[in-house]
Amino acid sequence: MPAEAAAHNPTIAAAPIRNRSDNELAREVRRALTRTPNLHSTGIHVQVRHGVVTxxxxxxxxxxxxxxSNAARSVRGVRHVNNRLSVRTRGAGGH
Known part of the structure:
Protein backbone atom coordinates (compact mmCIF):
# COMPACT_ATOMS: atom_id res chain seq x y z
CA MET A 1 0.00 0.00 0.00
CA PRO A 2 1.36 3.48 -0.82
CA ALA A 3 0.41 4.91 2.62
CA GLU A 4 2.39 2.18 4.34
CA ALA A 5 5.34 2.80 2.05
CA ALA A 6 5.27 6.51 2.95
CA ALA A 7 5.13 5.67 6.66
CA HIS A 8 8.25 3.52 6.36
CA ASN A 9 10.16 5.79 4.02
CA PRO A 10 10.96 9.22 5.48
CA THR A 11 11.90 10.52 2.02
CA ILE A 12 8.32 9.99 0.81
CA ALA A 13 6.68 11.09 4.07
CA ALA A 14 8.58 14.40 4.25
CA ALA A 15 7.39 16.29 1.19
CA PRO A 16 9.62 19.27 0.35
CA ILE A 17 6.94 21.88 1.09
CA ARG A 18 9.54 24.57 1.84
CA ASN A 19 10.78 24.33 -1.72
CA ARG A 20 7.46 25.17 -3.36
CA SER A 21 7.75 27.70 -6.14
CA ASP A 22 6.13 31.10 -5.85
CA ASN A 23 3.69 30.08 -8.59
CA GLU A 24 2.63 27.01 -6.61
CA LEU A 25 2.18 29.08 -3.47
CA ALA A 26 0.12 31.69 -5.35
CA ARG A 27 -2.13 28.93 -6.68
CA GLU A 28 -2.57 27.45 -3.21
CA VAL A 29 -3.29 30.86 -1.66
CA ARG A 30 -5.94 31.57 -4.32
CA ARG A 31 -7.48 28.18 -3.61
CA ALA A 32 -7.48 28.91 0.14
CA LEU A 33 -9.15 32.27 -0.48
CA THR A 34 -11.92 30.76 -2.61
CA ARG A 35 -12.56 28.05 0.00
CA THR A 36 -12.78 30.46 2.94
CA PRO A 37 -16.37 30.90 4.17
CA ASN A 38 -17.76 34.44 4.13
CA LEU A 39 -14.93 35.78 1.97
CA HIS A 40 -15.71 37.47 -1.34
CA SER A 41 -12.37 36.80 -3.05
CA THR A 42 -13.04 37.83 -6.66
CA GLY A 43 -11.52 41.29 -6.09
CA ILE A 44 -8.33 39.94 -4.48
CA HIS A 45 -5.07 39.75 -6.41
CA VAL A 46 -2.30 37.47 -5.09
CA GLN A 47 1.43 37.99 -5.69
CA VAL A 48 4.16 35.81 -4.20
CA ARG A 49 7.87 36.53 -4.13
CA HIS A 50 10.27 34.29 -2.20
CA GLY A 51 7.39 32.92 -0.13
CA VAL A 52 6.08 36.38 0.82
CA VAL A 53 2.44 36.84 -0.19
CA THR A 54 1.06 40.26 -1.08
CA SER A 69 -4.81 37.25 5.70
CA ASN A 70 -5.65 34.22 7.80
CA ALA A 71 -6.42 32.14 4.71
CA ALA A 72 -3.12 33.12 3.07
CA ARG A 73 -1.15 32.38 6.26
CA SER A 74 -2.75 28.94 6.46
CA VAL A 75 -0.96 27.81 3.29
CA ARG A 76 2.15 25.78 4.11
CA GLY A 77 5.25 27.45 2.76
CA VAL A 78 3.99 31.03 3.11
CA ARG A 79 6.64 33.00 5.01
CA HIS A 80 4.80 36.31 5.47
CA VAL A 81 1.62 38.07 4.30
CA ASN A 82 1.47 41.74 3.28
CA ASN A 83 -2.21 42.60 3.32
CA ARG A 84 -2.92 45.69 1.20
CA LEU A 85 -6.62 45.01 0.71
CA SER A 86 -9.12 47.84 0.86
CA VAL A 87 -12.83 47.76 1.64
CA ARG A 88 -15.19 48.67 -1.17
CA THR A 89 -18.91 48.33 -0.58
CA ARG A 90 -21.25 47.61 -3.44
CA GLY A 91 -23.27 50.57 -4.60
CA ALA A 92 -20.76 53.02 -3.14
CA GLY A 93 -20.84 54.91 -6.43
CA GLY A 94 -24.46 55.99 -5.91
CA HIS A 95 -26.72 53.38 -7.46
Missing part, protein backbone atom coordinates in the same frame (compact mmCIF):
# COMPACT_ATOMS: atom_id res chain seq x y z
CA UNK A 55 -2.71 40.64 -1.23
CA UNK A 56 -4.04 43.63 -3.16
CA UNK A 57 -7.47 44.61 -4.39
CA UNK A 58 -10.69 44.89 -2.44
CA UNK A 59 -13.26 43.08 -0.35
CA UNK A 60 -16.80 44.27 0.46
CA UNK A 61 -16.54 44.09 4.28
CA UNK A 62 -13.82 45.06 6.76
CA UNK A 63 -13.91 41.64 8.50
CA UNK A 64 -12.94 40.00 5.21
CA UNK A 65 -9.56 41.76 5.20
CA UNK A 66 -8.48 39.69 8.22
CA UNK A 67 -10.11 36.52 6.85
CA UNK A 68 -8.03 36.88 3.68
Missing amino acids: LTGWVPHRAQVQRA
Whole structure:
Protein backbone atom coordinates (compact mmCIF):
# COMPACT_ATOMS: atom_id res chain seq x y z
CA MET A 1 0.00 0.00 0.00
CA PRO A 2 1.36 3.48 -0.82
CA ALA A 3 0.41 4.91 2.62
CA GLU A 4 2.39 2.18 4.34
CA ALA A 5 5.34 2.80 2.05
CA ALA A 6 5.27 6.51 2.95
CA ALA A 7 5.13 5.67 6.66
CA HIS A 8 8.25 3.52 6.36
CA ASN A 9 10.16 5.79 4.02
CA PRO A 10 10.96 9.22 5.48
CA THR A 11 11.90 10.52 2.02
CA ILE A 12 8.32 9.99 0.81
CA ALA A 13 6.68 11.09 4.07
CA ALA A 14 8.58 14.40 4.25
CA ALA A 15 7.39 16.29 1.19
CA PRO A 16 9.62 19.27 0.35
CA ILE A 17 6.94 21.88 1.09
CA ARG A 18 9.54 24.57 1.84
CA ASN A 19 10.78 24.33 -1.72
CA ARG A 20 7.46 25.17 -3.36
CA SER A 21 7.75 27.70 -6.14
CA ASP A 22 6.13 31.10 -5.85
CA ASN A 23 3.69 30.08 -8.59
CA GLU A 24 2.63 27.01 -6.61
CA LEU A 25 2.18 29.08 -3.47
CA ALA A 26 0.12 31.69 -5.35
CA ARG A 27 -2.13 28.93 -6.68
CA GLU A 28 -2.57 27.45 -3.21
CA VAL A 29 -3.29 30.86 -1.66
CA ARG A 30 -5.94 31.57 -4.32
CA ARG A 31 -7.48 28.18 -3.61
CA ALA A 32 -7.48 28.91 0.14
CA LEU A 33 -9.15 32.27 -0.48
CA THR A 34 -11.92 30.76 -2.61
CA ARG A 35 -12.56 28.05 0.00
CA THR A 36 -12.78 30.46 2.94
CA PRO A 37 -16.37 30.90 4.17
CA ASN A 38 -17.76 34.44 4.13
CA LEU A 39 -14.93 35.78 1.97
CA HIS A 40 -15.71 37.47 -1.34
CA SER A 41 -12.37 36.80 -3.05
CA THR A 42 -13.04 37.83 -6.66
CA GLY A 43 -11.52 41.29 -6.09
CA ILE A 44 -8.33 39.94 -4.48
CA HIS A 45 -5.07 39.75 -6.41
CA VAL A 46 -2.30 37.47 -5.09
CA GLN A 47 1.43 37.99 -5.69
CA VAL A 48 4.16 35.81 -4.20
CA ARG A 49 7.87 36.53 -4.13
CA HIS A 50 10.27 34.29 -2.20
CA GLY A 51 7.39 32.92 -0.13
CA VAL A 52 6.08 36.38 0.82
CA VAL A 53 2.44 36.84 -0.19
CA THR A 54 1.06 40.26 -1.08
CA LEU A 55 -2.71 40.64 -1.23
CA THR A 56 -4.04 43.63 -3.16
CA GLY A 57 -7.47 44.61 -4.39
CA TRP A 58 -10.69 44.89 -2.44
CA VAL A 59 -13.26 43.08 -0.35
CA PRO A 60 -16.80 44.27 0.46
CA HIS A 61 -16.54 44.09 4.28
CA ARG A 62 -13.82 45.06 6.76
CA ALA A 63 -13.91 41.64 8.50
CA GLN A 64 -12.94 40.00 5.21
CA VAL A 65 -9.56 41.76 5.20
CA GLN A 66 -8.48 39.69 8.22
CA ARG A 67 -10.11 36.52 6.85
CA ALA A 68 -8.03 36.88 3.68
CA SER A 69 -4.81 37.25 5.70
CA ASN A 70 -5.65 34.22 7.80
CA ALA A 71 -6.42 32.14 4.71
CA ALA A 72 -3.12 33.12 3.07
CA ARG A 73 -1.15 32.38 6.26
CA SER A 74 -2.75 28.94 6.46
CA VAL A 75 -0.96 27.81 3.29
CA ARG A 76 2.15 25.78 4.11
CA GLY A 77 5.25 27.45 2.76
CA VAL A 78 3.99 31.03 3.11
CA ARG A 79 6.64 33.00 5.01
CA HIS A 80 4.80 36.31 5.47
CA VAL A 81 1.62 38.07 4.30
CA ASN A 82 1.47 41.74 3.28
CA ASN A 83 -2.21 42.60 3.32
CA ARG A 84 -2.92 45.69 1.20
CA LEU A 85 -6.62 45.01 0.71
CA SER A 86 -9.12 47.84 0.86
CA VAL A 87 -12.83 47.76 1.64
CA ARG A 88 -15.19 48.67 -1.17
CA THR A 89 -18.91 48.33 -0.58
CA ARG A 90 -21.25 47.61 -3.44
CA GLY A 91 -23.27 50.57 -4.60
CA ALA A 92 -20.76 53.02 -3.14
CA GLY A 93 -20.84 54.91 -6.43
CA GLY A 94 -24.46 55.99 -5.91
CA HIS A 95 -26.72 53.38 -7.46
